[in-house]
Amino acid sequence: MSHIITADSVATSLDALREQVPLVQSLTNIVSANFLTNVLLAAGASNAHIDNVHEAAGFAAIAGGVLVNLGTPDDATAAAFRVAAEAAQKADTPWVLDPVGVGGLPWRSDIAVDLLRFRPTAIRGNASEIIALAGLGGDTRGVDSASDSIDAVPAAISLLNHSDAVSASGPVDYIVGRDSEGVVSGVRVSGGSALLPRVTSTGCSLGGLVAAYLAVTPTALEGLVAAHAHVAVASEIAEKNSTGPGSFAVAYLDALYTVDADTIRTLARVESFELPTGAQN
Amino acid sequence: MSHIITADSVATSLDALREQVPLVQSLTNIVSANFLTNVLLAAGASNAHIDNVHEAAGFAAIAGGVLVNLGTPDDATAAAFRVAAEAAQKADTPWVLDPVGVGGLPWRSDIAVDLLRFRPTAIRGNASEIIALAGLGGDTRGVDSASDSIDAVPAAISLLNHSDAVSASGPVDYIVGRDSEGVVSGVRVSGGSALLPRVTSTGCSLGGLVAAYLAVTPTALEGLVAAHAHVAVASEIAEKNSTGPGSFAVAYLDALYTVDADTIRTLARVESFELPTGAQN
């Protein structure tokens, strides 16, 4: 029997995060850099934004986890993405690829595909980005998602050729990956808030949180699920304490901080889902 | 008779924004990138910050509106400004020039003047920037405004040689532009809050909101007025719910989100003003 991921295992991962305070290295876009760091600090991790080509590789070798986010690439940061991903792979530092805008934007799509050769530990995106990255078509409208996240499950499974676990964010998050025995399984995380898409960088900062959880969980699948569930629970709590997107963002940081293992056990909605027939590769 | 812009027409523009959710492409400075995106999401639009030279032109051709903000230019982004503005003009995508710091800083002043050849649909700045850009002298003190916004009206009118509509922000905003029949007219937007200048990027994000409104309004003049009025009303509401600049910024995002057509009709102070004699060019 393979290990089943539940709200209980998420609670265990959260305790591990709080105890180990993993240090993330972020190579993220200029829109999300501040909020992402605040999300990591609030959740219980730490972050250093190191995205110059001179230091990115050296730091990736010592960081707990690395995030490469394609939100606002330019020639200088694209070069840093490559050396950071390569160094992370060599040093066995878990790293996350967040393929923001891939599909609609050819230049960064090439960068994303090229980065796959360094085998990201996990890939996190919205449905259209995951579909596009898997080469199944799809198209992206800026950083918004045009597709429903369940539609991205086949694409996510096919990306397991390049990564250990893949998530497609949406009103419900669909996550696939190999469990501790190498069996591909699917986990669905429900909850969240309709205000999440009204605050920028909630998705990008989730990518950073994935990098933090990867540093403390036995499998990439568990890390991905834990990050998604932490965010879903915190945003549910935040919505109750807010009157619009401004107060929601503030309450969200507070909730990421105050959520503990008990809150997770009570509120997280984490369920296995049946993979499409023939999907297990 | 030319069409008169009133709080009623602003309310109509707001409804159009909420219905169409225009996608803005921002090429903005690193201070404002996050807040500007949050302002657009809260107000009812969408934003993609795409400012690399490889993708800026392609995206400008499909975006609903483009913002070029000169706040923190460097060689890489300055090149992207040019290709984005050129592509926007070619594709008939409305685009906004926000000439931050122009006047006091010679390097970016040259960039701004060069961008005028791609004929921005609208220009938004503070009084000293508008005066400087028009070549009438003036000087800028960082990004603060040294002049009163009414003093910038003649400069704004002269910039209509390069643009369809021009606004000078201040305690009262003065906006000039051609109406639907090509007649130059002036609109004054009052209101706002004394806390607005205590929060960075409130001006820059207004520039982004102008780009969003231009995507949904029949004339640039109406788009400019609608963005200014939306901001003035939201900041008035926000001031009542705040105890300093931190809580004001939060309440401002909430108010941008909750303001609806009725709020605009009740609170917006939008009036025509007489242009200086001989000003109509």
Next chain:
Amino acid sequence: MSHIITADSVATSLDALREQVPLVQSLTNIVSANFLTNVLLAAGASNAHIDNVHEAAGFAAIAGGVLVNLGTPDDATAAAFRVAAEAAQKADTPWVLDPVGVGGLPWRSDIAVDLLRFRPTAIRGNASEIIALAGLGGDTRGVDSASDSIDAVPAAISLLNHSDAVSASGPVDYIVGRDSEGVVSGVRVSGGSALLPRVTSTGCSLGGLVAAYLAVTPTALEGLVAAHAHVAVASEIAEKNSTGPGSFAVAYLDALYTVDADTIRTLARVESFELPTGAQN
């Protein structure tokens, strides 16, 4: 007798800040750019983020104070750091070096050491950065501090060969510098909040506030102490009005704004401390 720095002198410095509204030029990292500007505006100063090599020197000559922060350097901004520091020195504009991450990251460590030749008016860092910069060893873990701030006092004193005043931030801040008669003395600022390290850029924005105070105080030592005390008092007030790091950051901006000379006199804990024997160089 040399002049003793107390809560009273900090209150005088705050009044000077509010009256003169100094204009800071920041060359800071992309994580802190927005928050730092909001901190300066809330506190009573002004900020222009000008970090391109074409404009950085010219602006440094006219700014009230300059901040060079090494948080996210790349080749382009590193070149701007040099010309800004050089121009500031030539023009007698006070400038602050914030050596973020120095020690653990060799590339930026070389940049920091090179910048010392332009003699920063003040240096502000956490304990491990100050120790590393002084060449006494130490190591940095991202931007967190691994050492206790009192351990950095000997390193801070040795850096007075390159600067007029040096501070090491921590739960208690230790500040050393020459007073108005050239005598080296030490000042300790207590207070603050345990939530400060849970919000990114609180340290970096303190560096910006130092640059603002340097523009209005007779000695660098007084400027450093005033900035640290303003921050310590505001964060103490903010903690009482917050339920986590999100609401703390908001309340912190509000408190920086509402704190006045009387609040400083009542709440600031500013004390001289005995320098280690033989330390006065």
